[in-house]
Amino acid sequence: MNQSSIKKSVDAPVDKQNFVHEPVIVRTVGRKATITKEELFQAALNLIGPQKSISSLSLREVAREAGIAPNSFYRHFKDIDELAIELIDRAGIVLRQILHQARLKASKENSIIRSSVEIFIEQLDADEGNLSLLLREAYTGSASYKAAVQRQLNYFQQELQEDLIRLERLNNNRLSHPDIAAKAITQLVFNMGATVIDISAKERNEIAEQTMIMIRMIIEGARHLDEAQIR
Secondary structure, X not given: OOHHHHHHHHHOOOOOOOOXXXXXXXXXXXXXXXXXXXXXXXXXXXXXXXXXXXXXXXXXXXXXXXXXXXXXXXXXXXXXXHHHHHHHXXXXXXXXXXXXXXXXXXXXXXXXXXXXHHHHXXXXXXXXXXXXXXXXXXXXXXXXXXXXXXXXXXXXXXXXXXXXXXXXXXXXXXXXOHHHHHHHHHHHHHHHHHHHOOOOHHHHHHHHHHHXXXXXXXXXXXXXXXXXXXX
């Protein structure tokens, strides 16, 4: 190209109609410009397996899985612990809604027990991983994670207590100490979940059936409990 051609090319007017000025963004290939909390939650869930606690994750691991620069993580959370506790709270809310809806649909004691336990078992393999997260952090997580899980269990217990009272009234029955009955059932079902999370479907079904019988025993005992005999 001669000097005349170069000068002509340089001096050529810019076609403003087709030219869009964009700021130059320096970013590693594959990284996102923005990220939501939900995407960060999902990135963390993708990284933790059946025996791996969130406390074992690093901020950089989560950022890499989410496809963002580490600094972008801080737009939503100050550290991994804050993400983990919010994720536990989120998991508890989702599960409580699922189980509460199951109990609302149940009109008989038999169906409320069976539907609740069956849905609980189903949630062990759900893609969202909410139940397995709660079970894992309750046993292998840090003290703050265990405390967060316990708060969720307290909410489960409180909502179950309210539903038991409502259903017993519908059936003209009355439970003695519905709060203790709800606590016993909540602990029983979550312990069952921790037991069956890594076993075969057949073994799960056997333990689930035994758990349903235990729940019926708790409810029947609470119906016929003689206060005078336990003092």
